[in-house]
Amino acid sequence: MHATQKPRHDDDPLDVETFARPEQQRRYIAAMHRLAVQRRTGDPVRVYVSAAPTTTSNANWQRWLKRITEDLPDGIELLHYGSVFEGRPYAWDTLVDQLDGLVVIGRPKRLGSRVHVLGPVARLELRSLVAQKPVLLFTHNLGLVPVVDCKSQVMAPPEAPRLKLIAPKRWSRDSATLQAALDALRPADDNGGEGPEARRDTANHLAAPFVVRSAVS
Template sequence: MMSSMYAPPIDALDLDVDSFATPLQQRRFVAAMQRLAASRAPGAAVRVYVSAAPRTMNNPKWENWLAQIAQELPDGVEVLHYRSVFSDDRPYDWDAFAQEVDGLVVVGKQKRAGSRVYRFGPVARLELRSLIARQPVLLYAHSQGLIPVIDCQSQVLTPEGTPRLKLIAPKRWHQETSTLQAALHALTPTSPDDESSSEAPGHLAHPFVAPPG
């Protein structure tokens, strides 16, 4: 079952949009990102994991994609990926590692050059699902840059019974949107002498749930 963070399926006639999320979903997302930003301890490191399949990391353009992702993230963010984290000394254990990251960027297989459709295998889907309700999760769209997954249309694919994921980037996406700006703000490191941040209130354990009242 898909998280409530995902936009519902949309009729083909409505694909020419700047976001597939409803206004209410966007407002809740922005509010959640603001709460995450307010909860960040001064001087705390910010780590973002880039999720990509082996064939994507073997692509000659991989280093360029990583550089573009790093450039679009706030200054001071530590960008991690499978080969920089996991090794013979540290086998892949996503459940444990997910507690160490502050955000996720997913890099999928583009349907074709110039397409807004991206496909993800079962591992990337599980990584995304584990963080979608807790941290900023962004799609790296090759021609559009970083897009919050909340703004994408999602579809679960089950070839041979193995759940996979398809994300469609909105055609009229623009980087000035409130959701992206809020996500980037939530990933911005704070200065050690910044006293505006405080300890996270209890509701931040589930930041995408509307606060009571």
């Protein structure tokens, strides 16, 4: 995630298609393929949207959620803090093992910027999933960008570090890494007649992770 390819122009280090090395891309695509083939028919697919309170209280929040939903495969349960933790303790460790992916929304450096800053909580949420499941950065101009393709930098303060993510300037939505991530998040076709809209981002599903865990224990 930290490595860079040789830029096209020496004076613009961001002018690359990806900051991942070729072998990192190959390993990532292979890992996403394994997740895709392991998906069983009828398995729910849950993706959590990590966003700061200032983001979720923004007038555009619902519009951004709608855009993320449209950019992801049909049939995904889209979760976020308000739908899962509102009115109950924040219990990430309880939820994380039941997530299939993560979308992070950072604070852009400026409108249309490829530089996004994640707060301390979002950074920890990202770290808990980035090596195991699809983790995507939501950008207003590029859409969803796999974090593996981004350049990362830990920022101060040391007691609560933030994370800067920089999307590559020449990144394309046709990239093999994004297609692999989306394939890993695509629900298996159950042909059960429900259709994707019946399972998409519905409030009835959002408490399920906690109900399941309680029943098992």
